[in-house]
Amino acid sequence: MVRQITGWHVFGGFAAAFSIIIGVNLVLAYNAVHSFPGLEVKNSYVASQSFDKDRDAQVALGWSVSASVKGDSLRLLIDKDGAAVVPVIEQATFGRATSVAQDQELAFLHTGDAFVAPVHAGTGNWNLRLKARAANGTVFQQRIVVRVLP
Incomplete structure (x- = not known):
C-alpha cells in the first residue's frame, strides 16, 4: 500500500x-x-596611528629571531648579522594560537648565545609572543611560530 x-x-x-x-x-x-583568545590591542585605531613608525624602528634594528623547543625548554635566539643580541625581555608568553588556556609566562635566562626558559609543550604549533627592548629604547614585538614535533 x-x-x-x-x-x-x-x-x-x-x-x-x-x-x-x-x-x-x-x-x-x-x-x-x-x-x-581575546583582543590583540584595546583600541585598534589608536594602535594604528603609530604602527608604521614602530614597524620601521623595529625593522631598523635588523634582528633575526628564532625559537625552538627541545625537551622541556624553549631556546630563543636573537641575532644581528650573526652576532648575538641581548635585549631586555619585557614580556614573553608561550601558548597556543587559538586558546589562552595553556599560556605560560616565561622567565628567560641568557646562556651566552641564547635565551632559555622552561616550558610545558605538547606536539603541534605554538606561539611565542615576545616583547623586548633594545639598548636604544626601541620596542621589539613579534609573534614567533614554534613547531613542536613528537
Whole structure:
C-alpha cells in the first residue's frame, strides 16, 4: 500500500532539517565565542596611528629571531648579522594560537648565545609572543611560530 505525503509530512521534514541546521549553527557559534583568545590591542585605531613608525624602528634594528623547543625548554635566539643580541625581555608568553588556556609566562635566562626558559609543550604549533627592548629604547614585538614535533 502506498502512503500519501501530506502537508504535515512536508512540514515535519522541513522542521527537522532546519532544526538540525540551527542546532549545528548554535554549537559552532558557542565554540567560536568560547575559544576566542581575546583582543590583540584595546583600541585598534589608536594602535594604528603609530604602527608604521614602530614597524620601521623595529625593522631598523635588523634582528633575526628564532625559537625552538627541545625537551622541556624553549631556546630563543636573537641575532644581528650573526652576532648575538641581548635585549631586555619585557614580556614573553608561550601558548597556543587559538586558546589562552595553556599560556605560560616565561622567565628567560641568557646562556651566552641564547635565551632559555622552561616550558610545558605538547606536539603541534605554538606561539611565542615576545616583547623586548633594545639598548636604544626601541620596542621589539613579534609573534614567533614554534613547531613542536613528537
